[in-house]
Every structure is written in C-alpha cells, then in structure tokens.
Amino acid sequence: MMTCTLDLYTDYLLSSTGPTTATGLSRLLDGALSHDHVTRWLSQATYGPSNIWRQAKPLIRQAEARRPADEFAVLLVDDSVLEKAHTDANELVCTHWDHSQQRYVKGLNFVSLLYQAGALALPTAVELVRKTVPVYQPKTGKTRHQSPFTKNEYLQQMLRVAQQQVAYRYLLADSWYASAENMHLVRALGHHFVFALESSRTVALSEADRAQGRFQPVQALVFPDTQPLHVYLRSVQAAVLVSRQVSTNQYGSWGVLYLVSSDTDLDHAQLTAIYQRRWKVEEYHKSLKQNASMGKSPTKTLATQATHLFAAVLAYTKLEVLKFKCGIGHLRLKAQLYTVGLKAMYHQLGQLRA
Template sequence: MYTDYLLSSTGPTTATGLSRLLEGSLSHDHITRWLSSTPLGAAEVWRQAKALIRQAEARRPAEDFAVLIVDDSVLEKAHTDANELICTHWDHSQQRYVKGLNFVTLLYQAGDLALPIAVELVRKTVSVFHPKTQKTSYQSPFTKNEYVQQMLRVAQQQVAYRYLLADSWYASAENMTLVRALGHHFIFALESSRTVALSEAARAQGQFQAVQTLVFPDTQPLRVFLRAVQEAVLVTRQVFTNQDGSQGILYLVSSDTDLDQARLTTIYQRRWKVEEYHKSLKQNASMGKAPTKTLATQTTHFLAAVLAYTKLEVLKLKCGIGHFRLKAQLYTVGLKAMYLQLRQLSA
C-alpha cells in the first residue's frame, strides 16, 4: 500500500497524506508506527526482484546474457536534520560535497529488465578526531568498495551474469580480482593516470606507464598488465563529443581479452541503465519526497522507494511503456479527476 502511494503521489509523501487518501481507514499514527518498526533491507529487495529475474532467465535467448552494474548515488536532503544516514557525502556527479543520503546499488540488467538486487545505505557511525583542526568528523565503518564486494559474494548464489560494469570509482585491483575469482568478467572505466605494463616482463621489471600515454593501433584495444591483477587485461580508448562541443576521452578496462573495440564499448554502454534507475527512483518513486525525521522512518521510506521502483519495472514490462510515461499517465488520470470534481463543485 505504501509503495503504491509513493508511485501515485506527485508531491510530498506523508503519513497524514496516505491516511487521508485512504479516507481514514488507516490512521496517521498507524502508518507512522509501520514506518518506525518495519525492518526493510537487502533481503526484501532481492525477494521482490527474484520472481521477475527467474522469468527473464527462462525467456532469454541463448545468445543473450545478463550483466550486473554497480554504482552509488546521493539523494540530496539539504534541509533535513543531520544524522548517521543524512550527512555529508561526496557526490561525484556534481564533483562536490552535499548533504544527503548515499546509497550503493547492485543492478541486474538483461534485455528490457533492470532491477536492483541489493542496496546498501551508507551510514557514518565512526567518529574521527582531527588534531590539526580540533574537529570531529564521522565516516562509515565500510568503504563503498567493501559494500560492493559483499554484494557480489551474495549475488553469486542468486543470479547468473557475464560481466560486472562500473565506473572508475570501483576499478580497484581488489574488485577485479574478486570478479575473476567468482568466475565472471568485468568492464570498468579507468582513470587516465592509471599505470600499466605492456608485457609480463615489463611488469616484473617495474616498467609502467600511464594509460593516457598509450598508443592504440587502429583504435583497437591493447593487451596490458596491471600492477596487482594477475591476468592480462584489455584497455581501450573511446573518444566522444560533449554537449558543449568539446571532446572527451573514456578509457575502459576488461578482463575478457577476446573482445574487440566495438563489442567492448557496446557492452559497457549497458551501464547507462543504472543512471536511468537513479533518475526514476528519485523522480517517479518519491524517494526524496518524505519529510521523515528518524533513522528508522527514513530507512524504511528509502527502501520502500526501491521496492516501488521494482513495481514500476513490472508495469513497464506489462504495459510496454517506460517509467516516466507511466507516471505521466497516472498524473493525467488524477488531473482529470480533479478537473471533473472542480466542475461539479462549480455547477
């Protein structure tokens, strides 16, 4: 009921608003108690996604394959009181620190389906005293990469996939080694300053050079070696044009050395699904619309929004239209009802 309310709403989502929508059949206090006492977590996110994924696996052609995509995002909450959940985080999309909720998602993507199978909310609970400034700050007991590694170990028992896709934030040697140990491949973005060796002998002799200095023959990937990853990897360079007309360069690294340039970049483009997920979660599932005050109610609301996103994926597959169009149709139905009610009151 609460997730349906999140999808139906176009404004703030409050316990009072839901009670009013239900014409008082559930009281404001009843809904608030539910938000305070319902322990939603990663297990519930997986439970909601599991049936859809199993259906997709049964229908998927043999030549198609699933990928997992990992990324984090910050839901800005500038006017909410700070706590271990709502606090200062680095937002790499804005390249600045913002106050809000930071969450890490492992997204399953195959065909038209893009579903979160694990979500972790970053909590800063460990105090750190800085002698130089005489101030205390807080940090999470786990890094985002450690969250991802735990997610991948759990996902190993849940879904079959071929590649893990991620931006350069997650392109650590530890993540690469874990993905290969689990029997999968990775394609990550790579910082231009990352160093590689052109052969195993060069690596043994400590002969490394920055990725940005590599010469790519015929725009094809190069087979190189990283410092702390045992196997050879492919590195490729993709040149693209920004909206302002300037050119940018994206370096990619993959453990699958059988890929060519076109195939490697095409697979990595599937990572864009996680950006669509973040946008829909915030704009269509009312993730940032609740004025919740406590850790318990904030956690329940945020994870309920993730479950609401999963409901949108079900409707997308059923109706054949995207999340934003579905939301627009719901809004139009509500607008028509308000318009007719206004005409009746005016008559």
C-alpha cells in the same frame, strides 16, 4: 481501521506527485488509515537487501527463462546521494562525496547492485551508507564520522551474495570501483569485468616491463586503429584489455573514456557496447527520485528515513513489473497516472462550480 502495509505504502509512492507524508496517505484513504499508524509503521518496519531480492527474484527468473541463448546478463554497481540539505544530520543524512557531481553534498548515500538483461533492470541489493565511526582530526581538533565499510567493501559483500542468486557474465562499473581487489574478486567468482579507468592509472605493456617496473599512465598509450591493447596492471596478475573512447557533444567539446576488461577476447565495438549497458543504472537512479518518490518524504528519524528509502526501491520494482505488463516505460506510466489525477480534479472542480 485499515493497516499500513508495504504494498499500500509503495502504491502511494507511485501515485504521488508531491510530498509523501503520513498525513497525505491518511487523507488519500479518507481517514481509514490514521497518520499516526503510518508513522508507527515507518518507525517499526525493517527492510533490507533480502527484501529487495525477494521482490526481484520472480521477475529475474522469468527473464532468465525467456532470454535467448546468445544474450547474457550483466550486473551494474553504482552509488547515489539523495540530497537532504535541510534535514537534520544523523548517521544516514550527513556529508557524502558525490562523485557524479565531484563535490560533497548533504544527504543519504546508497549503493545498489542491479541485474540487467534485455529491457529488464532490477536491483538485487541496496546498502545504506551509515557513518557511525568517530574519527578525530588532529589538524582541526574536531571529530567527524565515517562508515565502517567503504563502498568497495559493500560491493564485495553484495557480489558474494549475488553469486548464489543470479547468473551473469560481466560486472560493469565506473572508475570508482575499478580497484584491484574488486577485479580479483570478480575473476575469482568466475565472471569478467568492464570498468572505466582513470587516465592516470599506470600500466605495463608486457610482463617483462611489469617485472622491471616500467609503467606508464593510460593516457600516454597509443592505440593503433582504435583497437584495445593488452596491458598489465600493477596488482593484477593476468593481462587486461584497455581501450580508448573519444566522444564529441553537440557543442563541439570532446572527452576521453578509458575502459578496462578482464575479457581479452573483446574487440573495441564489443567492449563499447557492453559498457553502454551501464547507463541503465543512471536511469534507475533517475526513476527512483522522479517516479518512486524517493526524495519526497520529510521523514526525520533514522528508522523512518531507512524504511522510506527501501520502500522507494521496492516501488521501482513495481514499476518494472508494470513496464512489461503495459509495454511502456516508467516516465510514461507516471505521466498516465498524473493525467488520470488531473482529469479527476477537473471533473471535481466542475461539480463544485455547478
């Protein structure tokens, strides 16, 4: 009888185009591995950020050795919610605020820290948001649960660990993570940040203005020749750089994005180019859900749900390895696997009809 392993399970996640179940894996292996054995493995295996780093480290070290001297690495942080509307609630599967959709959704919330350099984008750590602390609501008379750590605190913990693991120049994040505490930590660790900034965030145009409490919202600033401004935030001692970007879509609608950086030597084009690298974290989330079967498992217990999620992240790392080996992206790799499966089914159908 075969033994279920992480390598076997992640290969199953990458091969699958439908639900990923213990029974499905057993059938795939012609019963050589029982579905009960897969379920026990999912229940008993324990994976966490250290496993993610252990798998990412060799590829990152190779990238560091090959990287040209004029290129630099960045870290990207973001969280995502894997929706599980029809799964029983627990401390993992519960109501979370999804800031990408600007609404509450039921599912698993996880925070990822990615290393990005050139074509490489690898998670170095992932934390699952568990709501375990009961909080009584006097207005409703009900008790709800919250996480003992905020997503910003998860980031700060991951950055302290990453300090011993990788070299990088900037931390990139959306406005959710643009707190003064995060800015202070990044600078204390010897790095710079480039964050999106809420338009209502207030700044002073000089140290004298800050000392006298003369602040104005970022959206009221005037940017001469589109160049960034040197301004001062309330709780950040050193001057920061703020820029304004206006974008228009194909339908004629336009939007404004404000960026803030501790690197005051950047110009508008450099600041924009650096922040555009944050898009890699969106591609990472998409690939996890579409190519690594993150949302395809009907697991119902805390242990099996956590194991499956971490396995999907590790399956993503396998895809990154294959991407460099084969020279094609995740979606094309998955499409090739799907085509091979279709051909096998087509030939099998012909044999059955013969």
